[in-house]
Amino acid sequence: METGSDPIADQLRAALDGPWREVREKAREHLDDERLYGDPYLDYRAARARVLEQMRLVSQFGWAEKGFKRENGGASDPGGAVTALEMLAYTDLSLWVKCGVQWGLFGGAVENLGTARHKEYIEKLITLDLLGCFAMTETGHGSDVANLETTATYDPGTQEFVIHSPTPSARKDYIGGAAEHARVAAVFAQLITGGESQGVHCFVVPIRDEQGNDLPGVTTSDDGLKGGLPGVDNGRILFDQVRIPRENLLNRYADVAPDGTYSSEIENPSRRFFTTLGTLVRGRVSVGGAAAAGARVALSIAVRYAEKRRQFADPDTGEETVLLDYRSHQRRLLPLVARAYALSFAQNDLVRRMHLVQTGQDLDPNAQRALEKRAAGLKVAQTRHATRAIQECREACGGAGYLTENRLVTLKADTDVFTTFEGDNVVLTQLVAKELLTSYADEVRDLDALGWVRFAATMTRDVIRDATGVRQMIQRLRDRSDQTVDEGDLSRREVQLQLFADREDYLVRTAAHRLRARAKETGPFEAFNNAQDHILAAGTAHIDRLVLEAFIDGIADVEDDEARKLAEDVCDLFVYTTIEENQAWFIMHRFMSVERAKAVRRGVNELVDRLRPNALTLIGGLGVPEKMLHAAMIE
């Protein structure tokens, strides 16, 4: 790697590469291959065909196997699978999405919701002998999965399920693979047997024959052009009384006997629903990771350009000034680089947690639920960061940034929908906040607004902040923070953590109070809606704290002293800019004096000054090899 000439960058990269360092290193070799890059000059049909070819190349890397259990022909290394596939974001996000749909969503649904009788699907889907899609979202229902309209009605006479779209809004929509390539679909539908609905379940439904023609009763159509991701064939599926064998129900958590009797080991229908969805957490983990990876590519390009591009002469020297020597340019890019570091560490931590849960090494009964909350929160943080960072990079590169040959516009267009898919960011932030408010209690998890407003009123201060999964060092730092923040030195980690935690606690606590107070007056929906901005702020504050903890944790893994010192400055910049963005809140709620807030602003300026000479080292640490940047303006 070219960055081999910068040992500090190598040290940082090793830390950011995280637990699956070798997987990333190997992936960098695999992906240094022109055949795996997108070609923006192809029309969308040609782009789709190319991506399908590229998938066949990727299928030879052994990454798909990692995602599946040994008993299904896999390698039982979910962390490795997510990490390896994330690296595709360095080449082409259409390819990443297609692989993610095939092996992550479709494959994941079959493996996690199916049983031994579905093993044969998995063997075939790993090798791409069976192409599938994940048919959850409908035209009328995206975020509200529980109210999907597609029905799967059991017919004991033939021992078949009848899959049907009863209304136009029941049409499956935006489904990657549905427009062209998929032969079968994992269809989420309301299971009805004996005239009774049992809620949403998942079924394997063949949709096309070998020639690619729709099967009888199936009508697929094409979502056509999108803002980006031209290589992904998103489409729609309508079902008109399509019959599938009883065995095509993915029956891990519930089954229907030949006579139509419904059974499930999970009594509570709502808990069953959430258990079903919970197994799909890998999708959210992956989306956040790929978005952040895309942002790393963009930041690597923009910082390198800012180190090269000159504009306007410095009157002191007569020489034209490099863009990154301007304070405003430093302030545009370096805080985003700092956030990229923060999120890389947070993603590594998340993938590790996911791996431990999914390989059965984490036996904490709350681990799965905590993982889901964390995955939702980090999906929000990372996709929001990607949207913002890539946009800023484009603008910071001016007209050159707008040319497709410099790649930023493609990254922007491709990642744009990441704030939406695998859970809209607003809905997910709310979900995180709701979990905070309800303190993870099983009983209220599935409550409607009424229920959880009532519940929130009963919670105590202690249960709000969960200590689950906080590593010892963080706990020690927390414990050490015996002084109030107002007196503390903001450059100390314990004070920073305290400030982030105080913000979260305060927002959660006051949101709960507000809900309780209003619910009596206005009814729960009104109460909730009236406090929605407050609730969302609580969720965001929680996410910020998780990210900071992961950053602090991650720095501890940097071995070299000089590299660690640099990482500490980067962490400070992340902290100071996060505080700066929320300084009004801190001041208004008396967590920070005006003088201290002004010091934070000066601190940001001092930190960008200090980090500026190390900008290329920091970019080296982000781990996108220079030769993979593929941007004409920096070549």
Add this chain to the structure above:
Amino acid sequence: METGSDPIADQLRAALDGPWREVREKAREHLDDERLYGDPYLDYRAARARVLEQMRLVSQFGWAEKGFKRENGGASDPGGAVTALEMLAYTDLSLWVKCGVQWGLFGGAVENLGTARHKEYIEKLITLDLLGCFAMTETGHGSDVANLETTATYDPGTQEFVIHSPTPSARKDYIGGAAEHARVAAVFAQLITGGESQGVHCFVVPIRDEQGNDLPGVTTSDDGLKGGLPGVDNGRILFDQVRIPRENLLNRYADVAPDGTYSSEIENPSRRFFTTLGTLVRGRVSVGGAAAAGARVALSIAVRYAEKRRQFADPDTGEETVLLDYRSHQRRLLPLVARAYALSFAQNDLVRRMHLVQTGQDLDPNAQRALEKRAAGLKVAQTRHATRAIQECREACGGAGYLTENRLVTLKADTDVFTTFEGDNVVLTQLVAKELLTSYADEVRDLDALGWVRFAATMTRDVIRDATGVRQMIQRLRDRSDQTVDEGDLSRREVQLQLFADREDYLVRTAAHRLRARAKETGPFEAFNNAQDHILAAGTAHIDRLVLEAFIDGIADVEDDEARKLAEDVCDLFVYTTIEENQAWFIMHRFMSVERAKAVRRGVNELVDRLRPNALTLIGGLGVPEKMLHAAMIE
């Protein structure tokens, strides 16, 4: 128009349509034509061909003529030209750019920088018998126009100029029309005669023959795909000793005699340069207007979708909730609608001022300079708004928002570069601030950093805020504000104005002090760079004040009481959200108490509550006919 059924919307639209109301009404008729819409399924070559055809249709509307003087075969209605062309943003921004390049930039350069001997070009370019391009930006220099590298060396032997690109970075780049369609270019180059450089001047240079082949010495190439604007053939031009007649110098402000003697009525070379650039102000006025128009389309689509789309059941009623009934959704969209109103009024005001200056009706010697500053400021405000608003609209429409058929992604991609072209927003904000700091004094306008830092130190408090162009009503409101803001009622316009003006004054004043203090210690570049974020904040505060004044002014033109009351609420929402975005600053600088800041936040919530039932009326007022929205999801 369909909005005819909503008389309040009609009233608002009439006010927002502004001084060229009839032009807009007529344009709505012209543009209700499928032939004038972009076809996103065309590849970029076909898209370019289509746009060229569309230009021929537009050339029949009489809009191009409006932009030129009577003596050149035009209609001497620059305000009408800018307004009419802006309406193209409702159909296709590629078409808008192509028309703007041909008639605004190329045509504008020939008319404003040329003399009678260039009249024949104008007649031909109006009718599209001559297709031109505007070759200012180079690969190496965009914002820093004074240091363009292309040379135009006069050869008295043949009475020709020799146009030459001495370095690779002297290549003209990103030039609309250069890749395919343009036959001639208005080339900006350093004029050299008698071995002496006289600075940047503009020349008419033929670049292609009738068959579209490059002329000898000219090498054009294609910028290829971009983030958007597929119908615009941006390209590059390299000149290798290309000879043009002496008469091709656009000689309004300077000329070269046959013997090579240089003469100009403007002695100061720097003043000459800025006078030259100043005549091109119409480009900036237009870009801001088109960006804001694009944002109006996006907001119209997103709000209509938010009124239609339902997700999650209200537990109180069991009915699914319309998106716009969610507080978070109201807070996402309605403040952007309010800002769209503010900017529409500000743009109308700007176009009126431009019209008066360019038709010789405004005889104030400072008018041109004040116009340039205002145009720069509003270009920043409107393009920034477009980027932010269209992004928010896309996300607020979820997966549907990502489909090209719903138009938001095309609007985003097409307007994305508007923050860059006709002046990078950071550079322009700085320019506005610099003008504020130097109080418009001719002598320092062209100073390098050293000079204007020195100058800033001499200015007095009084000169900072210019009263130029403030209409009487605003002045009266200002005068009436005899109480300090802290005591005033924030719902009163004079208090709002005072708050905005105080922020601007304070920022300008303290930036000047800071520059003076630092310049002694560190030298001017360091001093400037160290204060750059501060300087940019001063520019932004000035722009915010201008926009607010225009909004207040515009409301006064709403005749119907009910409509005006609604507009007043919209204005309040604009004010409150602008304050909310800057609340940390107001608190930290003691312009606002914490209690008042909290009241502002509550005020925003109250205002979105109050405006929510009128959302469709407000959208109607924005003036994009429903049938021109062309978004499948709301049809």
